[in-house]
Amino acid sequence: CKLQEMFHKALELLPVLWKKAGCLEEVIAS
Known part of the structure; x- marks a missing residue:
């Protein structure tokens, strides 16, 4: 796996x- 792809x-x-953390x-x- 390439670093750029990751x-x-x-x-x-x-x-x-971020959305999940905000909902929590x-x-x-x-």
Whole structure:
């Protein structure tokens, strides 16, 4: 697996992880 490909995949997954983390924080806060 190329490092560049992994980097691009990570960039694509980051927003999804951020959204999930944000949802979790909202659930805990409420």
